[in-house]
Amino acid sequence: MSDFLRYVLSKHTHIDEKLHEKLVVKALENQEVNKALEWIHSFQDKMIRYFMMYQEIEEFKEEHLVLPNGEVDRYYEYNFELINYPNLIITRIIGLEEVNLNFDLNSNTISGIPSNMTSSKLDIYFNHKKDSESKEEKKSIYFMINANPRSLWKDLPSDREGLYAKEDRIIDRGTFLDKKIISASVRGRSHAHVGSYRDDSYSFIELSNGWSLAAVADGAGSAQYSRQGAHLATTFIRDYFRNEEVLSKLNLLIDKYFEENSNRVIEEELNIPDDISSILSTSTLDLFSYLQSFSEENNLLLEDIHTTLALTLCKKYDCGYLVVTYSVGDCPIVVYSEDRNTVNVLNTLDVGEFSGGTRFVTMKEIYQDSLSPRLRMYFIPSFTYLFIMSDGIYDPKFGTESNLMSIEHWNSFILDLKGDNEDGIGIDFLVDTTAEENLLQWMNFWSKGNHDDRTLLIIY
Structure with missing residues (x-):
């Protein structure tokens, strides 16, 4: 921690630099100073952990995440592979219920059979494993369910009275x-x-x-x-x-x-x-x-x-x-x-x-x-x-x-x-x-x- 003391002397005092080394040695002999330095070291480590935690959260928020489009009446499944975000836990996703989809917490998977077309926003709520307060963060993405192409085709009966009529x-x-x-x-x-x-x-x-x-x-x-x-x-x-x-x-x-x-x-x-x-x-x-x-x-x-x-x-x-x-x-x-x-x-x-x-x-x-x-x-x-x-x-x-x-x-x-x-x-x-x-x-x-x-x- 001697470097830290030298930093304090050079940046926050006008004491002659010739005395810095003697003062650092004297300070390190003081029990109160050492306790303060230990606290500072602990605080520094804690702040680094917080900064790393906040970095992971913000990077996930900013990542361009695109879910594959779904299709009405066709089974849909998507798994969030959080390989680059090992400390993040998705807690819930708002907006899936509108299209009859569900999110499984254990497997990080969206699944189900979409019931209707949509082009809407999904709100992904998550927290960080190392956040003692377990504060929920939110990431919003857009999600699309397309029409089932089968549903676009009509099924009109043929004319049973027409010339050379036959069963459909x-x-x-x-x-x-x-x-x-x-x-x-x-x-x-x-x-x-x-x-x-x-x-x-x-x-x-x-x-x-x-x-x-x-x-x-x-x-x-x-x-x-x-x-x-x-x-x-x-x-x-x-x-x-x-x-x-x-x-x-x-x-x-x-x-x-x-x-x-x-x-x-x-x-x-x-x-x-x-x-x-x-x-x-x-x-x-x-x-x-x-x-x-x-x-x-x-x-x-x-x-x-x-x-x-x-x-x-x-x-x-x-x-x-x-x-x-x-x-x-x-x-x-x-x-x-x-x-x-x-x-x-x-x-x-x-x-x-x-x-x-x-x-x-x-x-x-x-x-x-x-x-x-x-x-x-x-x-x-x-x-x-x-x-x-x-x-x-x-x-x-x-x-x-x-x-x-x-x-x-x-x-x-x-x-x-x-x-x-x-x-x-x-x-x-x-x-x-x-x-x-x-x-x-x-x-x-x-x-x-x-x-x-x-x-x-x-x-x-």
Whole structure:
């Protein structure tokens, strides 16, 4: 403390500097002086602690703290990580109750589901651990809860009396070979917002001779009556193969082919013999003729009923499944095996080799070339799921054809279907009494920029 005494002598007296050292030594020999110096030292330490405490408080007040924006009806959570302010304790936050949020003292976390939009001020009250008076300080920040984008979309019913009216949403369940099938089709938000119709359609049916059929069609959004085109395409192809004469002939040829090639049949794509290809090609040519006649009889252009189509014909054999597919457009047919952790796209999508704009079964040029590249046949020993979907599911969940062939994306998609998603909505494929209703609920998922009709058939 001698330096302190020298400081006092030089700043607060006019005593000759030559005497300073002697006076300092004398003063340090005095008991009262030493007690005073100890008190001064203690006071100095205390003031430093106070100044450090006030510095931490003021720096926190001045820090530019921005909370991430919340969204109405979507779970919100924010944790105050006070790493740079270890001695501060947030005691309460005023303003959260207005939007149904809470603050947890133990975890320093704001959480809850915001109930309404706001752009308001939050008052954060806090104190310092080393403040003996526990005085509350206040820091004010601005906080925003945005509207839930889903709430901005209207859900106007379509005209039930309109030409070619159809349900805005449908669900079904049934059997498919030795498995189950659930299905759902729902109008896209872009259609619901203006009260227009659902353009997607689907059909599935158990046929004779151990066959089952499923089909999905996606009517072109730009075509006035594409909803009718999609409906006609799926119902025509269903009824075509329900014809006993057609199906019996096909069944006889495929059974013969299977018997002759059973020793060589493995899990792979099979070559389709000409006689089988002929029957399948005839069905699609007849579909085109039917749609052409319909448009002429109703004073429509074929473009008015533009639609895609993806269909699969399946039969169960003792050693596995024979799967035939045909498609025009971009509705994928996909088989997924959980045991083998494999996925296979079973149809030809109009991307890559077939790119150059959306293709529809109502286009004449589709039938000017051989349909063989669009016809596919597979033998599959077993599978967990077989999916047929419209691009309203494909685009938001996969986005690209390469993702559609990625087992990692499909594993994530399966988890999503089972409820691993932000809505917490999923399908229980084991206790499946409400599976089709759950599928419809799941299909209400939010995906920015993806508001098309959604159709999904799941065979499991």
